[in-house]
Amino acid sequence: MRMLVVGSVAFDDIQTPFGIKKNVLGGAASHFSIAAAPLIAPKIIAVVGNDFPEKYFTYFEKFGIDTQGIEKSDGKTFHWSGYYEHDMAIAHTRTTELGAFATFEPKLTEEDKLRQVLFLANIDPVIQYKVLKQMKNVQLVGFDSMNFWIESKRKDVWKMVKEADIVFLNDAEVRMLAEEASLIKAAKIIQKKGPSAVIVKKGEHGVTGVTKDEIFVSPAYPTEEVLDPTGAGDSFAGGCMSYLVANTQPGKHITSDILRKAVSWGSAVASFAVEGFSTDGVAKATRKNIETRMSVIKKLTAF
Amino acid sequence: MRMLVVGSVAFDDIQTPFGIKKNVLGGAASHFSIAAAPLIAPKIIAVVGNDFPEKYFTYFEKFGIDTQGIEKSDGKTFHWSGYYEHDMAIAHTRTTELGAFATFEPKLTEEDKLRQVLFLANIDPVIQYKVLKQMKNVQLVGFDSMNFWIESKRKDVWKMVKEADIVFLNDAEVRMLAEEASLIKAAKIIQKKGPSAVIVKKGEHGVTGVTKDEIFVSPAYPTEEVLDPTGAGDSFAGGCMSYLVANTQPGKHITSDILRKAVSWGSAVASFAVEGFSTDGVAKATRKNIETRMSVIKKLTAF
Known part of the structure; x- marks a missing residue:
């Protein structure tokens, strides 16, 4: 199956207790695609400004990622600036300049519309829905969102949830969307609206998954030093x-x-993603070293 | 092996989103002992005031708990009053009246001093140390503390950590004691001071354990409705x-x-403890239903 990812390709300014990086490659679709590449390199649908350097196209292509759907528009590339304090679970936004992304209207080719797998990274749920409705033969739809959309376009987020197969949200977003304090109850409420699975991302506390049939838990890899958590959720997805x-x-x-x-x-x-700034960490993940860490994760909870 | 637990037996006023209870049985030693009872009912060393009703002695004894070490003193029983909002991970204290507990000096009999297992529930680390030093043949020492003691008597907490076999602390306390933001690093710093294991309690996110040889993770039972989290950590211990x-x-x-x-x-x-107010939840735990839930926990992470 071939996979399409629709989402942001961006520049980030990131400050963590371990350093400051300016104008580095960011965006949900970037992190997602490089993270997927060891198994299935997707095609990215996104828009960037005319300030976006060619070298990043080459960089994506090195992973086998199809960049034909990254439109170059007039204007500037989406730019996020933020920082983390010692609690790296919380990203503090300094500025968000949408640039060319403000008027993003994903353009799918006829071939794109025939893809079987679609991941809708965190963008406006109205745009996500428009993309989904163009797909002619999609078998598996992954969906991500964020507090901003849940607050401002709650109905559209629910509309997407109903159409998605796998819903990726963090614990706060799950509680916020379901309007329910109990995480398990909240995830069940969302799952009952349609998706096969609700995957609740809890950062260092791992993941809770809820399907029609069961609840399961997956611990995080026991990372000692998180350099930059930006994009960890997208890399996970x-x-x-x-x-x-x-x-x-x-x-x-x-x-x-x-x-x-x-x-x-x-x-x-x-776990690789958080070990470096920008996509430097996730770029080091290979089938082999991912398998090694997966077996560490398996052993964490064995008894 | 016979087990001694030194800690508080108290009255609690508890308010959660699910109800209000006044003057109910509380205290770390109470929760701990009833939780331990399905396997090993311990002997409690504590002090209560002359307002402490006989019925609670009978109640403890029903579980096989030895109450001979619960001293009845002049004055009042330790009384905690607090509430929880929707995030039940955070206890808000209204008042703490130490009463007879303010001058608590645990009195051990010669037989007590020969016990092989000691659990020092969360009390002044200076008192914990005094108790420990009276023990003549102790093989296994469990230790709990809290942010208040880590802030006010840091050196004494470290002194206890060095002597304990199993250290029970929550994630915030582990970070605070080790003065390290990374939880894994912090737990390792504490483990290296002497204990066999540092057991990091993370509430709904389960437990991370660190020993000399390994890190392990145990998920929490997927409880949908927490009625009252008071004493959950003591019940776990x-x-x-x-x-x-x-x-x-x-x-x-x-x-x-x-x-x-x-x-x-x-x-x-x-998981039983949080299903009822006071010790009502944990009192329902039996070997059989604990085993059932343990197998649910095991299956949560299996793949």
Whole structure:
């Protein structure tokens, strides 16, 4: 199966207790795609400004990522500036300059519309829905969002949730969307609206998954030093989706075992992501070293 | 092996989103002992005021708990009043009236001093140390503390950590004590001071354990509705310590497998504790239903 990811490709200014980086490659689609690449390099649908250097196209292509859908527009590339204090679970935004992304209207080719797997990274749910409705043969839809959209376009987020197969949200977003303080209850409320699985991302506390049939838990890889958590959630989703695609037949039911392994694969990939700034960490993930970390994760909870 | 627990027996006023209870049985030693009882009912060393009703002695004894060490003093019983908002991970204290507990000097009999297992629940670390130094043949020492003591008597807390076998602290306390933001690094710093294991309690996010040889993780039981989290940590410790005592030979090394199972047993016991106010929840835990929940916990992370 071939995978399409729709989302941001951006510049980031990042400050963490471990350093400051300016104008580095960022954006959900960038992190997602590089994280997926060891198994399935996707095609990116995004828009950048005319300030976006050619070298990043070459960089993406090195991973086998299809950059034909990254439109070069007039104006500037989406630019996020933020910082983390010692609690690296919380990103503090300094500025968000949408640039060319402000008027982003994803353009799908006829070939794109025939892709079987779609990941809708965190963008306006109205745009996500428009993209989804163009797809003619999609078998697996991953969906991400954020507090901003849940607050400002709650109905549109729910509309997307109902159409998605795998919903990726963090614990605060799950509680906010379901308007329910109990995390398990909240995830169940969301799952009952339609998706096969709600994957609750909890950072260093790992992942809780809720399906129609069960609840499962996957611990995070026990990373001692997080250099930069930016994009960790997107990298997790990229790893997870790529594992599902690589291990499932088109249109077939995703088994509990495959889903659990996919989440664990995603956690292993994300553990590389946080070890470097920008996409430097996740770029070091290979099938082999991901497998090694996945077996560490498996052993963490064994008894 | 026989177990001694030194800590508070108290009255609590508790308000949660699910109800208000006044003057109910509380205190770390109470929760701990009832949680331990399905495997090993301990002897409690504590002090209460002359307002403490006889019915609670009978109640403890119903679980096989030895109440001979609960001294009745002049004055009032330790009284905590607090509330929880929707984030039940955070207890807000309204008032703490130490009463008879303010001048608590645990009195050990000669027989007490020969006990092989000691759990020092969260009290002044200077008092904990005094108790420990009276023990003549202790094989296994569990230790708990809190932010208040870490801030006010840091050196005394470290002194206790060095002498303890199993250190029970929550994630914030571990970071605070080690003065290190990375949880894994912080737990390792504490473990290196002497204890066999540092058991990091993370509430709904489960437990991270750090020993000389390894890191392990145990998820929490997926409880949908927490009625009252008061005493959940003490109940966890009670379950965990009782499992260790029931499954280890005196003076023998605690294996990784036994420790992991003990933590999982403790999590299962704690899941009962949060289902009722005061000790009503944990009182419903039996060997059989704890085992059932332990197997649910085991399956949560299996792949």
